[in-house]
Amino acid sequence: MPVTVVRLNLVDPAATPGSLSGRYRAALEMAAYADERGISTVQTEEHHGSTDGWLPAPLVFAGAVLGATRRITVTVSALIAPLYDPLRLAEDIAVLDLVSGGRLVTVAGIGYRPEEYAAHGRDWARRGALQDEALETLLAAWTGEPFGYRGRTVRVTPRPSTRPHPPLLVGGGSRAAARRAARLGLPFFPSAHLPELEAYYHARRAEYGTEGWCLMPPETTALLHVAEDPDRVWAEYGRHLLHEARTYASWQPEGQRSAVRSRAQDTAALREEGVYRVVTPEECVALASQGLTSLVLHPLCGGMPVEEGRRSLRLFAERVLPRLKD
Structure with a gap:
């Protein structure tokens, strides 16, 4: 059975403060419903300064989802680790690990938008060094022992419940990201289906003498909306799917390797492309039978009306x- 994922990034280009609050509450209700029904994962992500309200605080949202559920895994993919104070990040994830019983999975990425670094007063040119410091601090902090940090000795308490530490993966589509994961003995999550990068990661692991594994995205990643009448959804709501596709495309620099990348300029091209798909229940089952390792449902994509998302x-x-x- 494939992993089943509900993706929630809370985008709404037409939002008002009142409507956005309702969208957030509806997202928590959806997460609780997904938990009751046995869906595997709620996945969210992080972006800053977006005019359409793209979620900027994934750990806060993850905490709310974890509090509203009992079994489901919550994955932040990806958290832009260099934008955080490393000690505070270690404390926040430790508390979420304790609250949830280890149900939070964090994929630490480096980001690809210089304006996000500028907004947070971080030096884009030092992003690699900032990522190294953040990951090294997390691993040292979660031991519960004193350690050296920026010229002083510190200790982070309480210690997380998960041993040796809360689930933490290194995300990215570069050799630098793969080397970083290998050096630290952390799992690697490539940003796209990149078998050559997986091989590079394992080769570097062998050199460093570290343990680890690679969570490779499938060759084809589709974001799904399930409907009894896909033609109706495309006609009425295709603009929401296109909004997200075009926003992603505008952010990603040339050469950026991403599992979700669209070149469509209109809804007809988007539908033909197949990155975003509206499928019937029967077509969704057929996709699973084709060997997909995950089914990613995106019910609130691009400002999709809440009732359509619930449906x-x-x-x-x-x-x-x-x-x-079955």
Whole structure:
């Protein structure tokens, strides 16, 4: 059975403060419903300064989801680690690990938007060094022992419950990211299906003498919306899917390797491209039978109306998930 994921990034280009608050509350209700129905994962991410309200505080949102659920895993993919104070980040993740019983998975990325670094007073040219410091600090802090940090001795308490530390992966699409993961003995999560980068990671692990594994994205990643009438959804709501696709495309520099990358300029091209798909329940089951390792449902994509998002999630839970289990 593939991993089942509900992706929530809370984008809404037409939001008002009141409507956005309702969208956040609805997202928590969806997460609780997904948990009750046996969906594997809620996934969220981090971006800053977006005019459409893209989620900037994934750990806060993750904490709310963890509090509203009992079993489901919450994955932050990715957290832009260099934008955080490393000690405070270690404390926040430790508390979330304790609260959730180890259900938070953090993928630490380096980011790809210089303006996010500028907004937070971080030096884009030093992003590699900042990422090294952040990851090294997390691993030292979570031992519960004193350690050296910026010329002084510090200790972070309480210690997380998960041993040896909360789930932490290094994300990225570069050799530098793969080397960093290998050197620190952390799992590696490539930003796209990059077998050559996985081989490089394992080769560097062998040199460093570290343990680790690679979570490779599938060759084809599709963001799904389930509907009984896909033509209706594309006609009425395709603009929301296109909004997210175009926003991502505007952010990603040339050569950026990403599992979700669209070149579509209109909804017709987006539908033909297949990165964002609106499928019937039966078509969704068929996708799983084709060997996909994960099904990623994106019910609130690009400002999708909440009721349409709920309808998609219900169809997935009631008419797709039972057949996957069978």
